[in-house]
Amino acid sequence: MEEKIYGYWLPIDISTHGQVVDWIINWLHVFMVLLFVGWGIFFVYCLLKFRQGANPKATYDPVKGKVSKYVEIGVVIVEAILLVGLSVPLWAQFKNDFPDPAKAQEVRVVSEQFAWNIHYAGNDGIFGRTAPQFVTSDNLLGLDPDDAAGKDDFNAINTLHMVVNKPIIVHLSSKDVIHSFKVPVLRLTQDVIPGQEIKIWFEATKTGTFDIACAQLCGLGHYRMRGQLIVESEEAFKTWFDEQAAEVETGEDDFF
Ligand SMILES: [Cu+2]
Incomplete structure (x- = not known):
């Protein structure tokens, strides 16, 4: 049960x-x-x-x-x-006391009205350069098409996958207004401020699917700014990650 x-x-x-x-x-x-x-x-x-x-x-x-x-x-x-x-x-x-990045997972979370873009660095582990002028409806992260590091990056909208019992470093930023990244089961609330990148970290000790909420009234769609935190085993995470990475390869989830 x-x-x-x-x-x-x-x-x-x-x-x-x-x-x-x-x-x-x-x-x-x-x-x-x-x-x-x-x-x-x-x-x-x-x-x-x-x-x-x-x-x-x-x-x-x-x-x-x-x-x-x-x-x-x-x-x-x-x-x-x-x-x-x-x-x-x-x-x-x-x-x-941030965890050692070599032993931690790392993602970028880019908030916007009214969604959480979860930016994964892809197989190379390097986040591609992003800039506001590259943002389109197909490229919500604003990845620079000329940056090779960004070619394998992917955006898991409203879904943050992470490995259980492994620390994760999250770089929070916003494309528009102030949002607030809230995960009640993690006892975590951090405002996301436009023009700033705020680094947070946490470690989950239980697997399962949990709510991510926006805790800052950010507009008419604030109520539906809901994401999922999926805490899973190393193997399950790898399966999911490889699937996403493969989709980028085949162009199914390509930004350009
Ligand atoms: Cu919000």
Whole structure:
């Protein structure tokens, strides 16, 4: 039986970095509940204690108790621990410790209204040069027809195939407006900014087909900007990859 991806709480986590993200999300919810209940009790306490019947005359003396001060210091300490102890190290790891490209897979993801172009480098492993002036409806990536490195490249529209338990480096860019590359099961959200190339990496630990969504309202078709992340074994990936590469060879999936 297939495991349910989405339930009442967080979707399943299939990434190597997801556990820390989930800790942060879960602990923030615990603290929010504590704050909500705490403030609720305090509110009711104030309604009763300072009701007009018991206090016909207002007091202008400042508060003498120290409890509120200690509670606020406690909240600041907890928030600092969450930020400095969990969020910042995770962010730093995600941004600084990139996997060795020799041991990782590499793709370019070029977003546009309203699709994800997934650019594979083909058999040579080198991405062909791209430029806006080459973009046509047959060449959505804008590959330069004069660049030999791009001859074997292919575009897997809305389908990102990757190998399980192997890191992948994704170069994100946009052809038009700001989009946001979101894969809930990977605990991954990264804005895609026109004019910039943003590098991210992740590693999936489970095989299966999962959703890629656009998490930035990017126009009328935003709702259908949905892709598939296909995490598969090395062999299955190779079979798929060779098929795509062969189609480029035979001109079935040729851009020019
Ligand atoms: Cu979008």
